[in-house]
Amino acid sequence: MSQGYDYDLVIIGAGVGGHGAALHAVSCGLKTAIIEAADMGGTCVNRGCIPSKALLAASGRVRELRNAHHLKSLGIQIGSVEFDRQAIANHANNLVSKIQGDLTNSLKRLGVDIIRGWGKIAGMQKVSITTGDGGEKTITAKDIILSPGSIPFVPPGIEIDGKTVFTSDQGVKLESLPEWVAIIGSGYIGLEFSDIYSALGCEITLIEALDQLMPGFDRDIAKLAERVLITPRDIETKVGIYAKKVIPGSPVVIELADFKTKEDVDVIEVDACLVATGRIPATKNLGLESVGVELDRRNFIPVDDRMAVRSAGEVVPHLWAIGDANGKIMLAHAASAQGIIAVENIVGRERIVDYRSIPAAAFTHPEVSYVGLTETAAKELGQAEGFEIATSRSYFKGNSKALAENEADGIAKVIYRKDTGEVLGVHIFGLHASDMIHEASAAIANRQSVQSLAHLVHAHPTLSEVLDEAYKRAIAI
The missing domain is CATH 3.50.50.60 (FAD/NAD(P)-binding domain)
Incomplete structure (x- = not known):
């Protein structure tokens, strides 16, 4: 442990980003504490990704079972489909409780100190903690990671009552x-x-x-x-x-x-x-003024590519910020990636986040997913850097597995450089799009070309062949 400090690393905020940072910090040998004033797991576990996916899973089953035309095309006939709203809500609530417990236990098991209360910067390498009963204490750390997350944005003129x-x-x-x-x-x-x-x-x-x-x-x-x-x-x-x-x-x-x-x-x-x-950063009352840090015009914490906090263009020593609060990309898995990157830099291994290769998805029925640039953004990049782009498309209606499922609504679109073939973006709408996108994410992370990807072999019959077809069409153009 660093001499003269209570901890090697203190993390303010126990959401997905803070949790990922804590786990990686322990694996790097750092004595770590994590501070949380509200629910362990933050927005993702309690009010976002996890409960919403539980609701989508249940409601998606209702939609599927009530689609008599689709079921009849598969040779299936069923009677009326009923559901219990409270039971569906309970499914989401129970999942939240399980994931929250698993997250908390994983930190305890690895020896991370969990401190309940409101944490804020109290000077260089110092954190003050106000507990629920009004008590206050100060701890020191060689490095501090801010991971306060975000809250829903409510435009002017809209009054929230939480019920209607x-x-x-x-x-x-x-x-x-x-x-x-x-x-x-x-x-x-x-x-x-x-x-x-x-x-x-x-x-x-x-x-x-x-x-x-x-x-x-x-x-x-x-x-x-x-x-x-x-x-x-x-x-x-x-x-x-x-x-x-x-x-x-x-x-x-x-x-x-x-x-x-x-x-x-x-x-x-x-x-x-x-x-x-949308959402806005939860960056109020973090004590940033005590170390001379000002939020940007949208109230994000300014950071560099290493996740180090910046003030007036200069790095603030030993202070880092990850997740929604820095505004780089407001996704739970991006926050986790940033937490790992911050810890890597804390221990002296220079790393930055490759934002272009981070995928995103909407878990509708069917799903939407993408990674990299849109066609508009790719064209703008091409104009700035002097290259042309091209696109190729393939459709689920030509895919054997999609036809077997009778779920043929869908498209995969690949955006790439004409000169080198480097893939710049991939967008998928269709059955299991959120799972399929990771092949494209890896391709973009490795800066692969459509020429190399077109010669990969995909299992048949699988939905992944939709992407395979898009790559092959790209080299046939």
Whole structure:
């Protein structure tokens, strides 16, 4: 252990990022403590990835079993399908409890000290901790990692009551199934909740302020996803419209306005409203001012590629920040990767995060996944660096396994450099897209070309052959 300090490493925040950093720190021989004021596991385990996937799994089964046309095409006929909302909610809650317990026990088993309370910087290499009973103590550490996570963003004019107007934090509890629910935002969170609610019989109005649905996704993927995930379902869409004002109650009153002109366009009354307008960093009250660190204009903690905190362009010694709080890429697995990278640099092994190879997914039915650049971003990079890009596509309707499952809605799109063939981005919409994307993620991490990938052998018949076909089409162009 470092001489003169209570710990080699203190981590503030026990979410997925802090947990990953702690596990790696122990493997590197560092005496480690982790501080958490709220729930062990942070957003991902308690209010995000884990409970939402449990809800999606259950509601997805309901959707599948109620799709009489699809089942009949496979030679299957069943009677009416019933579900218990509370039992589905319990499935999510029980999973949260299990994962939270597993995470906590893994830290204890490895000798990580878990300190309950609010941790904040109290000077260079010092952390003060305020406990629930108002007590306070200060500990020292050679290095400190900040991993405070994020909270839902609620736009001005929207009032949250947690019951009739709520964010994903309350939505994952599935305390009710409103007959008519408005969802504000068509990103990952909005899409997944529209999938859950529509499968369980709710009518939905999806409100998107920007001029197209699924604005963060590649356009080819978004077009097909809209045709499959939104159009045939009981989902009304309002695009280029924003919720100027949302008033909780029964009913919930939503005043809608044109996003560009700000002119009022409509007032709707619904049973509930889910606000899915993204997340913002939880970076208040961390004591950063005690070491001269200022947040950037969006309240993220400025860091370099090594995860070292920066102040006025200079590195702050022995202070690191990972996960949603630094704004690099707001995904749970990215936070975990950043935690490992920070520890690697703490122990003197220079490493940086390869953000282009970090995949993302929306766990709708079917799923959406991607890694790397969109076609638009790739074109911009090509113009800046002087190369042309090309794309190739393949479709699930030509895949034997997809046809056997009678799940042929889907597409894989590969974006690559014309000159070298290097893969810049891969986007998949279709059955098990979130599992399939990792082959592409590894290819991008290793800067592989479509020429080399086209000669890999995939098991037949598997969905992975959709990607195989896309690579082969690329070299045939």
